[in-house]
Amino acid sequence: MRRDIFQAIADPTRRAIIGLIALQAMTPNTIAENFNSTRQAVSKHLRILTECELIKQEHQGREIYYSLELDKMKEIDDWLAQFRAIWETKFDQLDELLLKMKSQTKK
Amino acid sequence: METNLLFEFTVNKAEKTVYITREFAAELPLVWDAFTKKELLDQWVAPKPWSARTKYMDFEVGGRRFYAMVSPEGMERWSIQEFTSITPKTNFKMYNTFADAEGNPEMPGSAWDYNFSEQNGLTKVSITIFNESLARLEKMIEMGFEPGFKMSIDNLEQLLASLTKKSDLRF
Numbered sequence: 235m236r237r238d239i240f241q242a243i244a245d246p247t248r249r250a251i252i253g254l255i256a257l258q259a260m261t262p263n264t265i266a267e268n269f270n271s272t273r274q275a276v277s278k279h280l281r282i283l284t285e286c287e288l289i290k291q292e293h294q295g296r297e298i299y300y301s302l303e304l305d306k307m308k309e310i311d312d313w314l315a316q317f318r319a320i321w322e323t324k325f326d327q328l329d330e331l332l333l334k335m336k337s338q339t340k341k
Numbered sequence: 342m343e344t345n346l347l348f349e350f351t352v353n354k355a356e357k358t359v360y361i362t363r364e365f366a367a368e369l370p371l372v373w374d375a376f377t378k379k380e381l382l383d384q385w386v387a388p389k390p391w392s393a394r395t396k397y398m399d400f401e402v403g404g405r406r407f408y409a410m411v412s413p414e415g416m417e418r419w420s421i422q423e424f425t426s427i428t429p430k431t432n433f434k435m436y437n438t439f440a441d442a443e444g445n446p447e448m449p450g451s452a453w454d455y456n457f458s459e460q461n462g463l464t465k466v467s468i469t470i471f472n473e474s475l476a477r478l479e480k481m482i483e484m485g486f487e488p489g490f491k492m493s494i495d496n497l498e499q500l501l502a503s504l505t506k507k508s509d510l511r512f
Contacts, residue, residue: 318350323388332367
């Protein structure tokens with residue numbers, strides 16, 4: 235399987251899903267209600283998260299509940315978060331520079 | 342700054358590759374300039390409180406950019422970028438190596454591929470960084486991440502911290 239945990243957290247919607255079900259286990263429908271995207275799109279994210287073994291399914295009666303695999307979450311190394319933080323900071327700085335460049339070209 | 346601009350960041354350790362995609366609220370020519378002109382690059386590529394200083398930059402195939410990341414204490418970390426392919430306002434590729442202050446490269450380096458596209462006034466930049474060794478990928482992170490920079494808090498770190506707390510409460 236090509237997927238790993240880093241792909242799971244690379245997408246903002248998937249990070250939001252992780253944040254949601256960290257609070258409590260949820261059904262796919264309840265999760266989807268929290269997003270503007272289609273159910274289909276949310277299902278795809280859930281599938282990727284499951285393939286990355288970041289979340290797990292539990293059957294309760296006829297419903298499926300998704301919950302977090304907490305041990306797996308901790309596998310996300312510090313260095314990745316650090317590297318991501320560097321890029322986030324750089325790009326925020328570039329946003330500011332582009333704003334400045336735009337206002338200069340308008341003058 | 343609060344934005345809803347796309348930002349994706351993926352590390353594939355098996356492929357020794359980092360994938361970064363980011364949207365910018367500006368037209369493509371401006372974004373292209375910000376990535377390819379030294380006086381603009383120096384204004385944003387160093388995460389604060391570091392700064393960037395480009396000694397020279399010849400943006401042409403076979404040309405080089407020789408630049409330093411400068412710490413708040415004035416410590417310099419030099420790198421060389423050699424441009425291997427340029428398609429104006431669409432794509433450029435370069436090979437990046439760490440270097441000493443005299444410009445002697447420390448091999449191996451990493452191969453960078455930048456793609457630019459514009460849609461509805463937003464410019465999307467996709468960056469692929471391939472490292473020959475995972476150890477170097479980790480060094481690349483260390484080089485850009487000194488104690489003084491730790492003040493920059495990552496959203497993900499916060500999320501993970503809050504998740505850990507919540508899990509302690511639940512279980």
